[in-house]
Amino acid sequence: MALQVFTAVTGAAWESELVGALDREDHGVTVVRRCVDVAELLAAATTGTGQAALLSAELRRLDGSAVARLHAAGVAVVGLVEPGDTRAADRLRQLGVVRVLPADAEPEAIARALREAVTGVPVAGHDVADPRAALPALGLPPEAGAGPAGGGRVVAVWGPTGAPGRTTVAVGLADEAARLDVPTLLVDADVYGGVVAQVLGLLDESPGVAAAARQAAAGTLDRAALARLAWSVSPQLRVLTGLARADRWPELRPRAVGVVLEEARRLAALTVVDCAFSLEEDEELSFDTAAPRRNGATLTVLESADEVLCVSGADPVALQRTVRALAELRDALPEVEPIVVVNQVRRGPVPGDARQEIATALGRFTGREVRAFLPADRKATDAALATGRTLAEVAPHSALRTGLRALAAELGGVPAPAGRRARRGR
Known part of the structure; x- marks a missing residue:
């Protein structure tokens, strides 16, 4: 049975192409709803029709409370950021999104991350590196x-x-x-x-x-x-x-x-x-x-x-x-x-x-x-x-x-x- 997924990656130029690629049967992922904002995503999560959510760092009004509500509803979360945007990756991790991938990752890699997020497999090595580990003192007064x-x-x-x-x-x-x-x-x-x-x-x-x-x-x-x-x-x-x-x-x-x-x-x-x-x-x-x-x-x-x-x-x-x-x-x-x-x-x-x-x-x-x-x-x-x-x-x-x-x-x-x-x- 295909994994039921919500998406909330509106505003990105690659959104339509990504959703189409994920809907292919060989990836084992089915996009059941494309949400336009956080409110719609949270409402969809309460229906119990999806097991995972794929969201972008640019999603408006996304905060730690929203991520916590998704987890409480039994919805695993995977984040997408623009390639090389370590600041956005860092923000998503701080909000509670453990798995963060670059938007240009292969559809199979994204689908695998969604499945691993649902099953609780430890974070894979393809995630964007945590920039705080490399630059611990950047911007300090x-x-x-x-x-x-x-x-x-x-x-x-x-x-x-x-x-x-x-x-x-x-x-x-x-x-x-x-x-x-x-x-x-x-x-x-x-x-x-x-x-x-x-x-x-x-x-x-x-x-x-x-x-x-x-x-x-x-x-x-x-x-x-x-x-x-x-x-x-x-x-x-x-x-x-x-x-x-x-x-x-x-x-x-x-x-x-x-x-x-x-x-x-x-x-x-x-x-x-x-x-x-x-x-x-x-x-x-x-x-x-x-x-x-x-x-x-x-x-x-x-x-x-x-x-x-x-x-x-x-x-x-x-x-x-x-x-x-x-x-x-x-x-x-x-x-x-x-x-x-x-x-x-x-x-x-x-x-x-x-x-x-x-x-x-x-x-x-x-x-x-x-x-x-x-x-x-x-x-x-x-x-x-x-x-x-x-x-x-x-x-x-x-x-x-x-x-x-x-x-x-x-x-x-x-x-x-x-x-x-x-x-x-x-």
């Missing part, structure tokens, strides 16, 4: 530097509802890693109310993560563009600010967030992402693959991260929330192995030796060890928040800052700095 070629690490800072101090930990880790000469990018991906910009005294009207997601959806985001969208707080620290309003969460589509993280790996050696707390999926929306999901961005970050930090408070209520949150994480993403960090440790809420009691309780109810205990230092955190500065600037000898610096060194893969001896009389 001077301040971006060469940067890692996609080898950066992503650390997600997540935790239960309440106020366990996720943002404090994320900002502190990013700042301390940058002070250890690790090129770092701090991303505010909290869809319920990110405040990284306010904590650091930055303007939250800047485009930030929303603009990066829009460019990722359009296939135009690269390392240079990401560097331009991020604030340069220090020579080694950039900040991608969050949503200015919580009701703008639909702008952070999961696939676009994934592309942003891919480019972040190319820009910085370490990317620290401040996440929202919720992992819940709307059961009603789960039946509609086109509907946006508010927590999709958080799930994408946790799934893509190299390390996931679960930040817990140190009081009984916060610990109970952490136990439940870890169970939810295990159900949602069983492959993720989080690192538990207990923040705001102090005397009072937990009787006896707080660290020992907390470690015992979390080990008993979650089966996980506590990697780090961060002491409560309300005076230092208040001073930092009031002035829009970091702990290292307002309280360099704070015990909380010392704990964050040690954790940042571990996550950044650099030696922990030796502690300074306190001055006499302090």
Whole structure:
């Protein structure tokens, strides 16, 4: 039985000749519909009459969301670009089109790529080469530097509802890693109310993560563009600010967030992402693959991260929330192995030796060890928040800052700095 294919390559001079060549029986491909735009292509995909789609890079309003909807409808996608147009090939790959061919490829090669896309065969060697591999630093602003070629690490800072101090930990880790000469990018991906910009005294009207997601959806985001969208707080620290309003969460589509993280790996050696707390999926929306999901961005970050930090408070209520949150994480993403960090440790809420009691309780109810205990230092955190500065600037000898610096060194893969001896009389 011939493979049923949709085409959306309008506007190209070679479109009619290509469709005629593919319709020949010896190729095993039948074009069941020639679509003129993305809307018609998506409508045809929902009918279930085709198994693959052949589209061109010039198709108007083609974005990552459209490609994701095609995949969700069970339609494999193959892209065509003008011969030698590596920029268009790069854009299609960023949109999620894995197989990209030059338009002058033989009809049999195109038909074979369509069949392989449907069956899931790995990408063949006739695809257009990825230009980013050959020109990793092309177009970068001077301040971006060469940067890692996609080898950066992503650390997600997540935790239960309440106020366990996720943002404090994320900002502190990013700042301390940058002070250890690790090129770092701090991303505010909290869809319920990110405040990284306010904590650091930055303007939250800047485009930030929303603009990066829009460019990722359009296939135009690269390392240079990401560097331009991020604030340069220090020579080694950039900040991608969050949503200015919580009701703008639909702008952070999961696939676009994934592309942003891919480019972040190319820009910085370490990317620290401040996440929202919720992992819940709307059961009603789960039946509609086109509907946006508010927590999709958080799930994408946790799934893509190299390390996931679960930040817990140190009081009984916060610990109970952490136990439940870890169970939810295990159900949602069983492959993720989080690192538990207990923040705001102090005397009072937990009787006896707080660290020992907390470690015992979390080990008993979650089966996980506590990697780090961060002491409560309300005076230092208040001073930092009031002035829009970091702990290292307002309280360099704070015990909380010392704990964050040690954790940042571990996550950044650099030696922990030796502690300074306190001055006499302090």
